[in-house]
Amino acid sequence: xxxxxxxxxxxxxxxxxxxxxxxxxxxxxxxxxxxxxxxxxxxxxxxxxxxxxxxxxxxxxxxxxxxxxxxxxxxxxxxxxxxxxxxxxxxxxxxxxxxxxxxxxxxxxxxxxxxxxxxxxxxxxxxxxxxxxxxxxxxxxxxxxxxxxxxxxxxxxxxxxxxxxxxxxxxxxxxxxxxxxxxxxxxxxxxxx
Amino acid sequence: xxxxxxxxxxxxxxxxxxxxxxxxxxxxxxxxxxxxxxxxxxxxxxxxxxxxxxxxxxxxxxxxxxxxxxxxxxxxxxxxxxxxxxxxxxxxxxxxxxxxxxxxxxxxxxxxxxxxxxxxxxxxxxxxxxxxxxxxxxxxxxxxxxxxxxxxxxxxxxxxxxxxxxxxxxxxxxxxxxxxxxxxxxxxxxxxxxxxxxxxxxxxxxxxxxxxxxxxxxxxxxxxxxxxxxxxxxxxxxxxxxxxxxxxxxxxxxxxxxxxxxxxxxxxxxxxxxxxxxxxxxxxxxxxxxxxxxxxxxxxxxxxxxxxxxxxxxxxxxxxxxxxxxxxxxxxxxxxxxxxxxxxxxxxxxxxxxxxxxxxxxxxxxxxxxxxxxxxxxxxxxxxxxxxxxxxxxxxxxxxxxxxxxxxxxxxxxxxxxxxxxxxxxxxxxxxxxxxxxxxxxxx
Numbered sequence: 001x002x003x004x005x006x007x008x009x010x011x012x013x014x015x016x017x018x019x020x021x022x023x024x025x026x027x028x029x030x031x032x033x034x035x036x037x038x039x040x041x042x043x044x045x046x047x048x049x050x051x052x053x054x055x056x057x058x059x060x061x062x063x064x065x066x067x068x069x070x071x072x073x074x075x076x077x078x079x080x081x082x083x084x085x086x087x088x089x090x091x092x093x094x095x096x097x098x099x100x101x102x103x104x105x106x107x108x109x110x111x112x113x114x115x116x117x118x119x120x121x122x123x124x125x126x127x128x129x130x131x132x133x134x135x136x137x138x139x140x141x142x143x144x145x146x147x148x149x150x151x152x153x154x155x156x157x158x159x160x161x162x163x164x165x166x167x168x169x170x171x172x173x174x175x176x177x178x179x180x181x182x183x184x185x186x187x188x189x190x191x192x193x
Numbered sequence: 194x195x196x197x198x199x200x201x202x203x204x205x206x207x208x209x210x211x212x213x214x215x216x217x218x219x220x221x222x223x224x225x226x227x228x229x230x231x232x233x234x235x236x237x238x239x240x241x242x243x244x245x246x247x248x249x250x251x252x253x254x255x256x257x258x259x260x261x262x263x264x265x266x267x268x269x270x271x272x273x274x275x276x277x278x279x280x281x282x283x284x285x286x287x288x289x290x291x292x293x294x295x296x297x298x299x300x301x302x303x304x305x306x307x308x309x310x311x312x313x314x315x316x317x318x319x320x321x322x323x324x325x326x327x328x329x330x331x332x333x334x335x336x337x338x339x340x341x342x343x344x345x346x347x348x349x350x351x352x353x354x355x356x357x358x359x360x361x362x363x364x365x366x367x368x369x370x371x372x373x374x375x376x377x378x379x380x381x382x383x384x385x386x387x388x389x390x391x392x393x394x395x396x397x398x399x400x401x402x403x404x405x406x407x408x409x410x411x412x413x414x415x416x417x418x419x420x421x422x423x424x425x426x427x428x429x430x431x432x433x434x435x436x437x438x439x440x441x442x443x444x445x446x447x448x449x450x451x452x453x454x455x456x457x458x459x460x461x462x463x464x465x466x467x468x469x470x471x472x473x474x475x476x477x478x479x480x481x482x483x484x485x486x487x488x489x490x491x492x493x494x495x496x497x498x499x500x501x502x503x504x505x506x507x508x509x510x511x512x513x514x515x516x517x518x519x520x521x522x523x524x525x526x527x528x529x530x531x532x533x534x535x536x537x538x539x540x541x542x543x544x545x546x547x548x549x550x551x552x553x554x555x556x557x558x559x560x561x562x563x564x565x566x567x568x569x570x571x572x573x574x575x576x577x578x579x580x581x582x583x584x585x586x587x588x589x590x591x592x593x594x595x596x597x598x599x600x601x602x603x604x605x606x607x608x609x610x611x612x613x614x615x616x617x618x619x620x621x622x623x624x625x626x627x628x629x630x631x632x633x634x635x636x637x
Contacts, residue, residue, distance in 0.1 A: 030399075037393070042376075043374050043375045046317070046355065046356060046357060046358045049358065051445060082375065086357070108533070109529065143278070145316070146437045147281070157320070159321070166394050
């Protein structure tokens with residue numbers, strides 16, 4: 001962690017220059033800021049960090065966090081302390097598809113551990129690791145509010161529920177063939193598998 | 194059975210404004226804005242006996258009446274859609290299926306409170322639900338249900354959605370407000386309560402999704418009529434999230450007062466225990482409420498049938514009772530290891546502790562470690578006493594109720610299932626048969 005704190009304090013100006021919201025993303029950011037009273041633009045931080053994560057490679061680098069601080073006119077540490085508090089922000093690079101398997105009570109009662117083991121074996125990675133091709137990262141998550149349709153995993157905006165091994169096979173195939181970054185902000189969230 | 198919230202959830206395209214309106218939607222806004230004063234709306238909510246549906250069960254009308262109304266200071270309504278209590282998924286269901294039910298409730302409630310702006314704070318993991326809400330809000334603006342001079346009256350209102358970043362603690366109302374201000378979700382010390390100093394220091398009411406949605410039928414039918422539904426102080430209907438080893442998991446709207454036995458075994462609701470197994474235990478109101486064994490969940494210690502009400506579930510206190518909580522109803526069959534289930538709860542609370550208060554930050558971690566020893570087969574019998582000791586030193590010693598939420602499940606598991614802990618400690622071996630082969634069966 002300390003290296004990241006370091007990164008926030010001594011950002012790399014060259015890298016920082018590459019990080020800039022597209023015009024389209026900036027419009028969304030401005031709309032979010034407009035939802036709050038004058039001078040309370042810091043309130044936009046959580047949603048804007050989601051957009052930043054989706055726009056800048058699926059994680060929040062120190063340079064990205066510095067950029068967000070400049071956009072919202074707040075101190076870099078105000079961004080870092082938030083980004084490091086909430087679980088949905090990745091402070092390290094991750095694969096294009098982050099598979100988050102819920103492991104709390106109802107999902108555990110319905111075999112979430114077996115789903116985790118199955119994915120570990122299938123992708124030859126352990127929880128917390130990323131496949132060599134950079135396609136998948138496997139994580140475990142705490143209750144995702146899908147207890148009645150357990151076991152489940154979330155990938156980006158999509159909930160994949162009532163999982164079976166076969167469903168896991170299918171969604172991994174699908175994600176591989178699509179080969180794109182999947183983020184929480186995806187509009188394509190319909191659960192098709 | 195009377196349904197007020199999700200009675201039309203199966204109507205095609207009920208998520209759209211046109212269909213929702215054709216089903217009688219937004220009637221409460223019309224009635225309130227055109228025929229009632231804000232105080233009259235609050236009065237109806239008081240009469241209805243509606244209690245907060247997020248878990249605490251505090252009377253909503255009373256909470257509203259605490260709202261400070263200093264001149265020239267904006268007031269806010271904030272909807273708590275940070276549904277994260279393990280076992281609870283009813284708000285997600287309501288917002289996903291009938292988003293306008295929440296938006297209608299936001300407008301009517303904001304009118305009562307005099308709030309010109311409201312926010313729906315939704316957990317980040319429900320990003321796709323936030324999209325659905327945003328689309329519904331856009332429809333409502335286009336049709337004049339939101340914005341300036343609604344229905345030609347003086348009342349103007351803006352409603353916005355904010356997504357969180359993944360933190361259970363933000364379901365605690367002051368942590369939620371911190372998060373809404375773009376900060377870490379550290380709960381605030383109370384007082385001052387949000388009703389006096391909430392969002393950006395302004396008077397604020399924070400209500401759960403289901404609570405706000407319930408304001409619509411209350412205004413439509415009148416508080417007194419609403420109060421006739423249910424039993425005693427448990428008025429109205431409640432959404433129950435049913436999960437675990439049951440034949441029909443899902444969200445059920447019940448009239449408060451349904452017997453627990455009927456809820457678990459009748460085909461109208463959970464449809465009984467899966468695979469012909471026997472019932473072992475139930476967590477009736479989300480992970481933080483005490484787990485009860487079969488004999489105590491079906492009947493109170495006095496031998497009376499246990500009902501799905503705030504009072505009946507709490508009958509006997511924590512010695513023999515539990516709480517309705519959020520209505521997260523987790524059912525466990527005879528093969529379930531209570532110790533392992535508790536481990537998943539405790540791991541959850543350790544993960545979700547914000548870290549502000551030492552008893553919670555350290556205690557949840559210690560409890561997880563000790564429970565891990567049980568799963569490893571390295572625990573001693575004295576570790577049960579140690580667990581009890583730690584939980585008793587968290588409860589009541591933290592800024593927010595996450596401390597209690599983490600302590601109660603541990604205490605209840607030991608209170609009712611101590612032998613299971615002791616057996617593992619004596620045998621030095623934990624065999625988990627809880628979930629084996631379940632998936633294979635489902636896959637087949």
